Amino acid sequence: MIQISGLEKYYTMSHEKLLVLALEHLQVAKGEQAAVTGPSGCGKSTLLHMVGGVVVPEQGSIVVDGADITCKNEKERDAYRARQVGYIFQDFYLIPSMTAEENVRLVLPAMRKQEQTALLDEWFEKVGLSERRNHRPGQMSRGQQQRVAIIRALINKPSVVLADEPTGSLDYETAGMMMDLLLGLCKANGQTLLCVTHDLPLAERFPRVIRMQECNKAVQDRRVIA
Numbered sequence: 001m002i003q004i005s006g007l008e009k010y011y012t013m014s015h016e017k018l019l020v021l022a023l024e025h026l027q028v029a030k031g032e033q034a035a036v037t038g039p040s041g042c043g044k045s046t047l048l049h050m051v052g053g054v055v056v057p058e059q060g061s062i063v064v065d066g067a068d069i070t071c072k073n074e075k076e077r078d079a080y081r082a083r084q085v086g087y088i089f090q091d092f093y094l095i096p097s098m099t100a101e102e103n104v105r106l107v108l109p110a111m112r113k114q115e116q117t118a119l120l121d122e123w124f125e126k127v128g129l130s131e132r133r134n135h136r137p138g139q140m141s142r143g144q145q146q147r148v149a150i151i152r153a154l155i156n157k158p159s160v161v162l163a164d165e166p167t168g169s170l171d172y173e174t175a176g177m178m179m180d181l182l183l184g185l186c187k188a189n190g191q192t193l194l195c196v197t198h199d200l201p202l203a204e205r206f207p208r209v210i211r212m213q214e215c216n217k218a219v220q221d222r223r224v225i226a
């Protein structure tokens with residue numbers, strides 16, 4: 001469960017303090033999957049970065065599964081992200097010199113090698129990439145690379161999954177398949193998913209659509225503070 005209230009985020013640009021995000025209230029239930037849409041610059045990525053504990057707001061609270069992440073220090077936020085958050089990006093960020101399997105192994109906690117292999121077998125099978133696990137990113141299509149990134153984000157069963165334009169660099173058909181895969185996996189694992197997308201037909205595949213241009217007051221009322 002994600003509960004946001006009284007949230008305000010400012011950025012300083014050319015000596016001006018500009019309010020870029022103002023959310024009075026937003027709640028995403030545990031296990032709910034929501035698409036986040038809105039025009040460029042309306043604060044979609046900033047919202048995800050704040051829920052992920054990467055960016056800290058100036059005002060307000062973000063309570064994730066009972067704990068307010070805005071009260072945590074940097075080290076605690078790093079631990080929160082490692083334990084509870086799975087991040088998926090448009091550009092995959094796989095390490096080019098490593099195979100698909102090695103990229104995923106990097107995030108696995110210490111466990112017996114046999115258990116690790118069984119877990120990897122299960123996940124590569126789930127996303128239909130069993131034949132590709134020994135390939136490096138450069139030897140895979142963009143859709144296949146994103147499937148590896150999805151495994152990497154989900155394999156440790158984070159309670160919250162944050163996806164920032166995960167289909168942004170894929171062709172239309174692959175994008176639809178990828179979104180269905182991500183939705184299906186998060187639903188099966190009861191994970192809360194916030195997925196930024198500018199693609200409205202893709203957003204409509206989600207049980208809920210959060211329209212940032214409607215809920216972000218800063219977009220409606222650009223406020224310069226100093």
Ligand SMILES: Nc1ncnc2c1ncn2[C@@H]1O[C@H](COP(=O)(O)OP(=O)(O)OP(=O)(O)O)[C@@H](O)[C@H]1O
Binds near residue numbers: 020038039042046
């Ligand atoms: N580090 C930063 N410094 C200054 N301004 C920033 C910074 N990051 C974001 N902004 C500003 O905050 C606003 C929201 O940015 P954000 O990236 O969240 O929008 P977005 O809706 O994700 O946009 P897009 O769809 O183009 O990716 C924009 O006006 C942007 O210029």
